[in-house]
Amino acid sequence: MNFRKPTPIQQAAIPVILEQHDLIACAQTGTGKTAAYVLPLLDKISHAGHNHTSTLILVPTRELAKQIDDQIAGFAYFVSATSIAIYGGNKGESWDQQKNAITSGADIIIATPGRLIAHMNMGYVKFDQLDYLVLDEADKMLDMGFMPDLLRIVSELPVKRQTLMFSATMPPKIRELARKILKNPKEINLAISKPAEGIDQRMYLTYDKQKPKLLEHLLKDLTVQSMIIFTSRKSAVNEIVRILQKMGHKAEGITSDRTQDEREATLQGFRNKQFQILVATDIMSRGIDIDNISHILNYDVPQDAEDYIHRIGRTARASTTGTAITFINEKDQIRVKRIERLIERELPKLENPEEIGPGPAFEPSKHRDTDRAKPRNKSRKKPGQKSTAPDAKLTEPVVPKERRPKSNKPKPSRPKPVAENQQDRPKELYKPKPRFNKKRSNKSTGETPASEATPAVQSEE
Template sequence: MGYKQATPVQAQAIPFILESKDLIACAQTGTGKTAAFLVPTLSKITEAKYDFTSTLILVPTRELAKQIDDQVEGLSYFTGATSIAIYGGNNAQNWDQQKKALTSGADIIIATPGRLIAHMQMGYVKLDQVKYLILDEADKMLDMGFMDDLNKIISQLPKERQTLMFSATMPPKIRTFAKQILQEPEEISLSISKPAANIDQRIYLVYDNQKLRVLQHILKHAEIQTMILFTSRKNAVNDIVRSLQKMGFDAEGISSDRTQDEREATLQRFRNKQLQVLVATDVMSRGIDVEGISHVVNFDVPQDAEDYVHRIGRTARAATSGVAITFVNEQDQERLVKIEKLIERELPKLPLPEGVGEGPTFDPVGNSKRGGNRGRGGAPAGRGGRSEGGRPEGRRREVLGSGSRDNNRRRDAKPRSEKPAGEITEGSAPRPPRTEGQPQAPRVEGEEVKRKKKRRKKPAAPKAAEGGQTTTATPTSSAE
C-alpha cells in the first residue's frame, strides 16, 4: 500500500485503539486519518475472527464511503476481512447487492447515515453485535444535518462498544455530541483548522463578471497538472464546465444532482489524468484523495471558514506543494476576514491581470453595510450578487419566480383594504402579473376590483358599475 512511516495522527491513534479505548481525534485533511482507524481495527477483527458484522463506519458522502471501502480492500488483502459500502444514488440492482451483503454479514459496513437507515427500516439489518463504531468526518455529518439519523442508528447499537470519532475541526457541537456517545475518551488534536504550510494561497478581489476572465488568464499562464474548481452552488457547475470547455480545457463536473455511476466515472477520469479541470461542489472537499492536484480554485468563498481549509486541502497532500486561488467579490469579503482569523494569517491580495479591469476595493465593513455591488456591470457570472457559481441570469430567475408566487398568493387572498372603484390608482392594489414581454391590456375603471370581488365571494347577481353599465367578465390571460 506504500506506507513506510506512520503519520503523527496514526502514531498517536493506533495505540489507543489497540487498547480498546474510545477516542476523539482531530487532524487536518490529508494526514492519514483513514489508515489511523482501519489498520488497528482490521488487526482486531483478524485476531477475533468474528462471524458477524463487528464494525460500522459512518461517513457523510458517497465518495468517502467508496474510498474507505477501497482502502479496506487493500489493507485487508491477507486477512480475509470483508466490507460493503452502503450509499444512495444507485439503481435497484445495487440496492439488492447491498441488501445481500447486509443479510450475509460483512465484517465492516461503511455507510452514509440516510442510506443505512433506509435498509434498517426494511428489518434485515442486524447491528446488535457491533463492537466498533467509527465516525469519520463527524463535523461534516453534523453540518449536513445527520444528527437525528446518527442518533437513530446509534440507539440500535450495543452499549458496550468501542467508539472512535475522527474530525477535521472541533466546534462546540462536536464536543457535545462526543460526550453523548463516547465513554471516557482519549483525545488527539493536531493542527486544528490550519492549511498545510506548503500551499501557496492567493486571493483575487473581483466582481462576479470578472471571475471567468481571471480564471482563463490563470489557466493559460500557470503550469496546471490537474485542478479542482469549487463552487457552493450545484446549479452553477454545468455553466462553469461549459465556459471552460469553450476555452478549450478538458473539464467535467460533479455534484449531488448526478448519478453515482456518473460521479464515479468522472472521478476516475480525473484520477487517471484524463481531465485537466474538475468542477465540484463541497461533496469533493472532504476526505477524497486524488494524487497530483496542483491547483485548487474557489470560484466563491465557502460559507464556513473551516470549509475553506478542507477545499484547499485537496492540494499539497503527502508532502507535495500546491496553489490555492480564491475569488472574493464584495459580499464575500467578510467571509475572507473570518478565514484569515481562523488560519491566523493575512492572505495576499493579488492585482488582477491586465485587461480585466479594476476589481472592488477591500473594505469588508463598508461593503457589508452597502450590501455589495450586486455583480457590477450586470454580468452573467454574478448578476444576483450571491450567484456564486456564475449561473447566467440566476438573480433574474430568482426574482421572477418569487414574484410570481407572491402575486398568485395576493390574487387569491382578501385585499388588505377596500377602496371605491373610482379611487384605484396604479400600485394601490396588487394587479395580476403579465406575461413577460407582453404589455398589460388597459382595464376599465373599477373592473379589476370587481372581478376580484366576484372570485372571492359567493356567486351573486351582477352589479352595475358607474355610468349604469353592467360589468362583464373579461377573458383571463395566460399568465393568470
C-alpha cells in the same frame, strides 16, 4: 502501498485504538486519518475471527464511502476481512447486494447515515454484536444535518462498544455529540483548523463578471497538472465547464444531481487523467484523496470557513505542495475575514491583471455595514406604505397619557391597567356615537345617546 512510516495522527491514534479506548481525534485533512483507524481495526478483526458485522463506519458522502471501501480492500489484501460500502443513488440491484452483505454479516460496513437508516427501517439490520463504531468527517455530517440520524443509529447499537470519532475541525457541536456517544474518550488534537504548510494560498479581488477572464488569464500562466474548481452553487458547475471547454481545456463537472454511476465515472476519469480540470461543489471537499492535484481554485468563497480548509486540503496531501487560489467579490469579503480568523493568518489579496480591469477594494467592514442596512430599509418601507394609519392614531396615545395621573392614584399595581382600560374604552367607543345621534336627532335629545352608550360598553366588555 508505499507506507514507510506513520503520519503524526497514525502514530498517536493507533496505540490508543489498540488499547480499547474511545477516541476523539482532530487533525488536518490529508494527514492519513483513514489508515489511522482502519489499520488497527483490521488487526483486531484478523485475530478475532468474527462471524458477524464487527465494525460500522459512518461517513457524510457517497464518494468518501466508496473511497474508504477501496482503501480497506487494499489494506486487507492479506487479511480475511470483508467490507461493503452502503450508499444511495445506485441502481436497483445494488440494494439487494447491500442487503445480502448486511444480513450475511460483512466484517466492515461503510455507510452514509440516510441509506443505512433506509435499510434499518426494513427490519433486517442487526447490529446487536457490533464491536466498533467509527464516525469519519463527523463535523461534515453534522453540517449536513445528520445529527438525528446519527443518534437514531447509535440507539440501535450495543452500549458496550468502542467508538472512534475523527474530524478535521472541532466545533462545539462535535463536543456535544462526543459527550452523548463516547465514554471517557482519549483526545488527540493535531493542528486543528490549519491548512497544510505546503499550500501556497492566493486571493484575487474581482467582480463576478470578471471571473471568466481572470480564470483564462491564470490558466495561461499556471502549470497545471490537475485542478479542482469549487463553487458553492450547483447551477454554476455546468456554466463553468462550458467556459473552460470554450477556452480549449478538458473539463468535466460533478454535482449531487448526477446519478451515482455518472459521479463515479467522472471521478474515475479525473483520477486517470482523462481530463485536466474537475468542477465540483462541496461534495468533493471532504476526504476525497486524489494524487497529484496541483491546484485548487475557489470560484467563490465558501459559506463556512471550515469548508475553505477542506477545499484547499485536496492539494498538498501527504507532505507535498500545491496552490490554492480564491476569487473574492465584494459580497464575499466578510467570509474571507472569518477564514483568516479561523486559520489565524492574513492571506495576500492580489489585484486583477491590467487587461481585466480593477476589481473591488478590500473593505469588508463597508460591505458589512451595507448588508446590515438592507433589512432596516425594508422594515422602514412597510410602515411607510401605511402612513395614514399611524398618523391617524397619533392623537390617541395622548389621551391615555393625560389621564394616567388620575388612574395612578390607587396604590395597587394590578388594578391600574383595568382602570385605564375602563376609562380608555368608553372614550374610543364614544367617538362613533355622535354619528348615530345625528340620525336620531329628530327623535331624541343629546342626553339620550349618552345614556345608551354606557350599557353598550358594558355589554362588549
